[in-house]
Structure formats: C-alpha cells, structure tokens
Amino acid sequence: MVVLEDLSLTILAGRITCIIGPSGCGKSTLLRLFGGLERPSEGQILQSGEAPAGCLNPLTYVFQDFALLPWRSVAGNVSLVLEDHGVRGATRHDVIADVLARTKLADFHDALPKQLSGGMKQRVAIARALAVNPAVMLLDEPLSALDAQTRELLMDDLIALWTRQPFTGIYVTHNLAEAARLGHQIVVLSRRPGRLRDVVELALPLTDRHPGQADLEALQTRLWELMREEAEAADQELSHV
C-alpha cells in the first residue's frame, strides 16, 4: 500500500514546521520516516549540518500517548534515555533536575505515571525529549490525547520553551488552531496517498499569537476550507480489517 507519494519537503532549522492533513493520510508515517523508525520503499530522508554540542539523540520524538514507562518514576523516565548514552552520577542528576524544572515538574520527581494527569504525563515526555538535547523534536499529535483546557495550557508551555531556547520542531496535528498557534511553516497534506497540498509560511512571532486572534482565525478558516472535503471523505472511509 502506498501511503506517501511524490513528497519533497525541507524542514527549517530553529523553526517549527506543522504538518496537517486528514486522518490516515500518512502524517505519522512521515514522522516515523524522519526519525528513522520506518524505512522508505523509495526516496530518502537527508539530514544536513552537524548536531549541536551535547546532543545525545539528534532526532527525538514526543508521542501522542506519552510512551512513559509506567514502572518508572518521573525522574526514572527521564533517566532512562540518559543511561544508555553514558550520562552518569551528578551530571545525570543535574540534567534531570534541569529539564524537570523547565517543564514545571520539579515537585513530581518521584511520582509514578499513574498518579499524573494527562497534561503532566505529556510534560514528562517533553522533559525526557529535552534531556537528550535534540537537534530536531518530532512531535506526533502531542496534545490530542489531552482535554481542550490542558491543551491550551501545554501550548503555552511549548511556546515558552521554544522562546527560551528555540528548537527545530516538526509538529504533526489534526488541529488547525494548534498549527496556527505553533507553526512557522504549515505543511498541508492530501488524503492517502499523502501528497503535498500546500505550504503556508507564518511570519508572526510565536509570542505575539493569541487564541482568538483575527488573522490566525482567518488562516484557520482558509486551511479548513482547503481540507474540509478531504476530511469528510477520510471520515467516511470503511476500513477492511
């Protein structure tokens, strides 16, 4: 089955690229290709330039369902990705303390995932991703398992994190509001097989964007018009499991 076809994309360093498209169009597959978790049957993914100093894992994911180890505490989950890269002792301790502080998790150092709300779990996943100092963050619908209010809160947190220290992000989402809030560049894919429909550039700095802002709303409406028909078709599809 062809999932993605005839797709050529350039991701900009230090900016957030949002990828939107109807259900099943291959967004997650594309992201897995970016991160080396999937092998393309044709074509290739190239990375250029050097990873920043202290980068343990250049291409780092944040998953929709958090992917926390339930048997490890918050700190343990962050520690997991440091252990294998030989970060030990005081250094490890410091890195963990730093990323937990940046994601407002300092008080939850020893909590188990089951005790946390969804928003907190995703913060842990973000802290874990930050801990390896990635060159590119690959975020696969990081907010869609959360309720609308928590989503708002986390969007603010992401903007704050990016503002403090800009990272290269590829952010897959269904949510046009998220794309309009977080994207420097919005890539719109068509239905399966996913092809490039449009690429929208947004010059407005992230910190100047607010929910309910008129131009962002207009952009959203434009994107929605672009996609509505395809979203409907995707919705009506019968899967032949």
Next chain:
Amino acid sequence: MVVLEDLSLTILAGRITCIIGPSGCGKSTLLRLFGGLERPSEGQILQSGEAPAGCLNPLTYVFQDFALLPWRSVAGNVSLVLEDHGVRGATRHDVIADVLARTKLADFHDALPKQLSGGMKQRVAIARALAVNPAVMLLDEPLSALDAQTRELLMDDLIALWTRQPFTGIYVTHNLAEAARLGHQIVVLSRRPGRLRDVVELALPLTDRHPGQADLEALQTRLWELMREEAEAADQELSHV
C-alpha cells in the same frame, strides 16, 4: 468523597445546555445523576412535564467512547435499544432506516464498528440515541475522542440535527469552542467539589454561529479566563491511586 456540592440547576426544554469545568470537577457525575445512573447522597433530580409522544427512553445518553457493541452491525446497534421496548418488524426497520439517514449512515447499515472511523462511530451512537426519541439528550464529551477535523464535521451535523428538530440537550465538554458553538446556556463549574461558578446565556441562533466569529471568540476568551487557574490546578493534581 464529595464530588458535587450545593448545586442547583434548571435545564430548559428544547435548548442545549453546555456544562464546562476543569478535569475531575464532577461533570460526568452530574450527567450520570441526570440520567439516573448515579444516586445522589443528598438532594434530588426532578423532571417535570410529560415525555413527548413516541418517546421510548426519556433520558438518553451519548457517550464519549461511543459505547457501541462491537459484535453488532451499525443497524444492529440501533436495533438493540428498540428491541427491548417492543418495537418490532417493519416499524423497527423504518425507525432504523430513518435515523441512519438522518446521521448520513445509510450506506453503512451492515458495517461492523471496527470498520468505522471515530466520527462514524459517534454518528452511530447519535443515531441510536435518536432512535428512542428522547425527551432529553445527555451528551458526555461526545466529540473529545475524535480528532479536531472530525470534531468540526460532527459539530455541524449536530447543529443540523437540532435545527431540523430541536431537542433538549445537556452537553458536557472541556472544549470552550464547542460550548460557544452549541450552547444556548453555558454552565461553568468550579473545581472539585463542583459548585456553580457562572451561567452564561447565548441568544444567537445556532445556525448563525461560525467558527472564528469574533463575539464567540470573545466569549471563549472570557470563559477561559474564568477557568484557567482552576484548569491549571486540576492539571497539577496528584491522584493517590
């Protein structure tokens, strides 16, 4: 544990009442109380007036996770709730055909739930609720298990359904946009124990509301300011499982 406290609410017939509030404040509990699925330890729920003619189940739910029987086809799932009320033969057949047509499911008569997209599943659940001709529809975050685009599509469908034949609805959600689009009256609850924070009335007819409309955006922003702090607190809560 006290979940809801000191709460007195009146639901208007033929209108949609949206209930919003932070996570765990007792929205679902309140809705279960309305529908007789939970027994209040104090106070009571009263229903006044007669159910409309042909109403098989006055208080009817639509659940967040669809609650479809996976072993029954789309038609079978609707049939389930008619069988017990003695609707048989041609009548049953007609009712099923009618509600499936109203929810754009006519082509999916014999599909199994596993073949359907999330949006389609929720449409089946709505069709099932319509089949018993309810006096009040109780909707517990009916769209929050869906992706953002499908959510848009279903909101339009709900508005169309209500416009064709207004029903009394109690609609629980986290999503302020949904509340602003669908509510004639928006009830804001505080954190647990849930108390009444505010009741907002919206005069604008449903059909005249559009995504990105300025006054609705303003309302959303106001609601968000009302709730932000509490949402943050709810997010930070540790559960002691």
Next chain:
Amino acid sequence: MSEAARPVQFRGGGFKPGMRRGTGLAVFILLIAMIEWGTRAGWISNLTLPRPSDVGLTFVDLWQTGLLWDHLLPSLGRLIVGTLLGVTAGIGVGVLIGLFTYIRAGLVPLVAAMFPIPKIALLPLFVIWFGIGEGSKYALIALGTFTPTVVAAYGAVDNVDRTLIRMGQSFGLSWISIVRKIVLPGALPGILSGMRVSVAIGIILLVAAEMLGAEFGIGAYILQAGSLYDLERLFAGVVILSALGVLTSWAIGMIERRVLRWRV
C-alpha cells in the same frame, strides 16, 4: 541543501517475531531424524527412547488392525462428554460468579481451594461415587475441566467493558437483556480462550480417567504400554494425544475466527 547531507539511519523495526511456516515442521523432522540416528547408531540406548521408525510401524499396525479406532473412539467419547459437562457447568457457574455478589463471595474461595487438588488422588473415591463405568471417567474429566473454566468465565465477565453495560442501563434495557445481549457476547472471547486450556486439561486427564477399569481408550493403551515398558506403543499413544491436543486447539482457533470476527 548545503554540505554533508547524510541519510537518516534506520533504527526501528524488530521486536515483532512472526511465524515462518515450515520451521516448526523442520524442527520436528530434525528432532525425529536425530533420534532415529541416535537409536540406530546406539548412542541413544533403546531403554531411553524408542526408534521413531518403530513408533511409525506401531502406528501402521494400529491402523491396519483397526485397533486405532477401538482405542480412539471411546477416548473421544469420554473427552467430548466429560469436557462438555465440565465446560458447560464451568461457564454457568463462572457467569453466575461474575454477576452476583453472594455467589462470588461464596464460591470463589471454594473454586480456589478445588483448583490445586490433584484429580488422580480422588480416583478411589470416584469409583464409589460414579462406578467404574463411563460415569467416573466423565466425572473425572468434567471435574478437571470445570475449575479452569469457572476461573476463565468469571474473569471474562469481569472484563466485559462496563461502559457497554452502563449504556444498556441508560437505554432502559432489562437486566436479562443486558446479560444476554451485552455481558455474554462480551465474555465470549475470554471464555473461548479459557476453553483452549480446559480442553488441553481434558486430554491430559484422559490417561487418569482410563486408569479406572478401561480396556479400550488411548489412555488405557498408554498405561498398558507403560506397565509393559513398551516404549514404541507408549510413544505412539502419546503422539496421538498430542495430535489430538493440537487439533482441538486449532479447531477452537477456527471457531474463534468465525465467531469473533467482530474483534479488532
């Protein structure tokens, strides 16, 4: 892109072992060939293992003399009747335990206490209770399959999605409708997978059951071969039971695929 553009390295995949058709067969054939060689060459003594070809000849013999059916049919009858009794009773009791608080509280400890009782220990009692005829054989197999079925059945009822039950209640379905249309179909996958284990136990108990005055039956055949230290026949019997087990497990798999087509 500018300088040094390297392709992203693949690091996914794995951790998803599939089945290679034929490997299993190859392992079997290899094993049998090894034993054949060993027994012929003498580095496996004929006291340790029989020569596979001799076991094969025993089979041919069983087949040609018609003794195979003389032994297989009574055993199948015992297995079917006994398992049917045990499984039916087990599902009944298990569902009741899954539905009613007092039945659960009263019976779960009883079932837990019955589980580790070795059925062969009760053989002498079974003769008194059910006679030496087919009755005691049915009873032994039924008892052996009963307890695991009960456990599987009430586990399956417990695992039925509660939101489906609440849905049924919210639409005003009667209690019996909820049980019939929601609880039982929802418990079916768990019950069927429990049946796999129960049937395997039923087959294992055939030998114990046929300790009780059975002249014909695969179990009796094995016991007789064992008491004569006739390894060829012992293994022939064991192979038949093993094949029976694989076959019934496959049959239940087929039923599952048919009846549970709705599963994701």
Next chain:
Amino acid sequence: MSEAARPVQFRGGGFKPGMRRGTGLAVFILLIAMIEWGTRAGWISNLTLPRPSDVGLTFVDLWQTGLLWDHLLPSLGRLIVGTLLGVTAGIGVGVLIGLFTYIRAGLVPLVAAMFPIPKIALLPLFVIWFGIGEGSKYALIALGTFTPTVVAAYGAVDNVDRTLIRMGQSFGLSWISIVRKIVLPGALPGILSGMRVSVAIGIILLVAAEMLGAEFGIGAYILQAGSLYDLERLFAGVVILSALGVLTSWAIGMIERRVLRWRV
C-alpha cells in the same frame, strides 16, 4: 418548576459483584457441617465421604507424631526445586520465543504439541531417564510447569506495549537495554499471572511425582491412603495440598501487589 415534577428514577448500579468477607468461610463451614451431620446421621455412607471430625483428628495425629513435617518438607522441597527449574526454563524460553522469529517459529509448535501430553504417561520413562530418586520428581514437576510458563511468558512479551519499544528505539537505546528495561518489566505482570497457574500445576503434579518411589511426601501419603482406601488420611492429604495451593496463590498475589505497584 410547574406541574408534576417527578424525581428521576435510579437505573444504574449492579454488575459489579464485590467480595463479602466471611461468606466464603461460611460456605466452607456450612459444607463441612453438612457432611459431618450426614456422616453421623448415616445418609452419607462412610464409603462416600469421611467424617470431617475424623479428618481433623487425623490432622492432630499427623501434627503430634511429627509425621506432618516428615511428609510436608520433602514435598515442599520437590515443589520448590521442580517449579523453580520449570518456571525459570519456561520464562527463558518464553522470552526468547517472544523476541526471535526463528526461535518462535521452531519452538511454538513443539510447545503446543507438548502441552497436552499427560505427564503421568511418561512416568516409566522418567524412571529410566532420571532414576527413581529426587531427580525424576524434580523433572516431572519441572516439565509440567515448563509448558504453561512458556506460553504465559511469550504471551506476556507479545503484550508489551509496542509504543514503549518504539520509544526506546527512537531514543537510541541499545537492543539489550530495550529488552532489559522495557520488555522484561513490561512482561512481568503477564509472567506473574502465568506463575499462579504454573505453581498450581506443580502442586497437582506432586502426587504424580511421588508415585515414583517416594516413601515420604504429601503425594505419597495420599497415594498410600488411596490404596488402603483410608478416606480420612486421603482427605487430610488433599486438604493439605489445597491449602498449599491457596497459600502459594496468595503469596504470588502479595508479590504482585509489591512488585507491580505501578499498575493502574
């Protein structure tokens, strides 16, 4: 509100049977009282069931003469060593099957074929292979606990959340780290719940194991009582095994609660 305001009728609840502490005990006591009465009054013949008070006296006797420990300790030793061997090997093989395609393809059919082989049928062989000493008893119990453990273990590995494994890969964890830190802890709940069954089977097999030249042991005690048709002693032995089963199951439950505290 205006006219006829009726309260909403409650229609939820139910389908959530709890445990009533004590009911189980009450059922046991009732059952025993009934049998005591029946055997005293004579409507239960002394051939059918022993008098519970006599079984109790047998216990007291076992205790006072110290015979209880003479029988219990060897059995416990066999159970522990045999189960440990079987479970360890089973977990090892099960995890390998869960990780490697060729091992899975080669061994799953073999395990499936071994499952329905009745271990008592192999007793004569075990005498030759392992002698009539402790060896054959350990081997029998180990073999009996091995197959269900394998099945549970590879099922548990299969059920480990694949997104966790993909996460590990995406962070560049080494294969061995993924196995050690993600696959094994993730498979632990399934392995532990499989151990419940394995240990119960180990207890059941004690009797079969002690058929082979055991002078002491609960199984040997039961067998002797059976061959003497001494129902009091037979039941005393059965009660010990049953208590042992309930106890080990409880112990595994405790371990689960400790080790799997992270479970939701």
Next chain:
Amino acid sequence: NTQIKVGALRFTSHAASFVAFERGYFAEDGLDVSFEFFQAAQPMAVAIASGDADYAVTAVSGGLISLAEKGTAKVIGGALSEEAGIDGQKILASNAAFEAGLTRPAALDGKSFAVTQAGSSFHYMGSKIAGAEGAKVSFKPLQKVGAIIGAMKSGQVDAWSIVPHIAKPMAASGAMHIIGDVADYLPNYQVTTVFTSAANAGNERAKTESFLRAFSKGAADFNAALVDKTAGEEAAEEMVKLIHKYVYTDRPYEKAAPSIRNGAMRINADAALNMASVEDQLNWFKSEKLVKDSITTETLVDGSYAEIVS
C-alpha cells in the same frame, strides 16, 4: 438366570473364572456372568465395595482390609497358594545388586525392595523375607509393575518378588537374577483370595455358593491341566488356548503359551482358605500400622462358605 459381574485382571492367576465361564460352569449353576476387567487389584476391591462387581479374586491388600472394616467386603474363599514343589513366586535381584553381592536373600540388609504400593502383597512378601533374614530393607513404591521392571533393569532398586511367569523370562534374558523362592519364607502363603461384597456374603447365600461351586470346577480343570498336569498334553494345550482368549491377547499364541504355562500356580481346590496365612497377613498389616488395630479375622473373612485349611 442371575446376572453377576466378576472382576478380573488379565492374569493367568484369574484363569479359574475364565475356565468356568468358557466351559459353561457358571451357566450350569444358573449364573449369567459378565466380566469387568481391571488394570490393578486395588480398584477391583473398591469396585466390589461400590457394587460395580460382585465377585473377584485378589491378594489380601491393605485396601481390601480397610473396605472390610467399613463393612463392605468379605473374603469368602482362597485361590492362589504357594505350594512346595510347584514353581511359585521368585525373589529377584537387579544385575547391579547381584554383582555387588546380593546373591541370596540373606544379603538383603540395607538394600531397597520394589513394591507397587505400600500395603500391597509385594510389601508383605518383602517385609516377611527381610524379617526372616533379619535384614533392614527400604521399600520403594513404584505404582506399576512396568515401572518396577524399568527400575530393576536400570539397577535403581535392588530386589523384588514376582510371579514366576514374569520372573523367569526376565532372568533368562539376563535383565535380572533369581535369588530365591518366596515359598521358602512363606510356606502355604495364601496369595490370592476370593472375595465379594458384605451384602452378597450375608444375604445372597445361594448366589454366592453357586459362584464358588462353578469357580471351583474351573479351578479343578485348571489345576489338572497345567499345575498337576494329570490331564495330558492335549488338555493342557486346550487350556492354554482357552486362557489365551483373556490373557496376552495382544501376543500371538506361540509367544503367549510359554508365559501362560509358566504362570500356572495352584488354585486351591474348592476355594479352600488357608486361615493361618490370612491371619498372618492381617497381623502384619496391623503391625505396620497400615490398617486399624480393631480389625479381626471375623471382620475380614466369612468362613461359612469354604473349607478352612491351615
């Protein structure tokens, strides 16, 4: 005709019933006999108690005594006996033990002795032999004759005793050694007895007497043909053929015949019972604490049917 069920093992020692059935002696006495075949003696005793069989022949085992104590079984006559001059049960040593010096029963001290179950006749024999030689012997219960043969062949137990038609071919094939005769230690040992349910013994006198009469006729034919060999070779051949219908059915006649002939031990005429031997066995069971002390020979034996010899 009265319907009765006779429990039997497929052993030559049960031949009297087979002969009585095949030659119509049961029918002559108005009995319509059907056989229930068992794998071991123990379930047969239980089956008599439960009413699944009416009459059977078996060794005096602990199980039988316990059932008699529960008032459900009675010994009514004797069957197989050890008798000087007739090939009886043999004492065997494994090759390993034989080479290590177990060449006579006197060397049994410290050795292991195979039995099927505690309280079986093997246990009794071994215990009596060891007692007579002043030897301390450990008994290994191995449940089945097959398991014992395996253990003997591989030298895991040292000694055993068994009927001659199993012992002799084993010794002949070099798998083990015969080191003595049971009869030397237990002269006139009442190996097996005829028994029935207490109900039959007490209330069905006519039926029980009919059974014993027909059974005795079968025994007489058997003794004449194969034990005393007074009936001539032709009768012996015919007798072996008759028995082969029931025993070693899965072997061709040529192979079965020698085994059947070797297994021929005297079945007591008129089911006479050697009370002294029975009493000795009962006392042994009591002394080993395998049965309750309160049991007397009267509980076990209904002496009103058969002649009591000693």
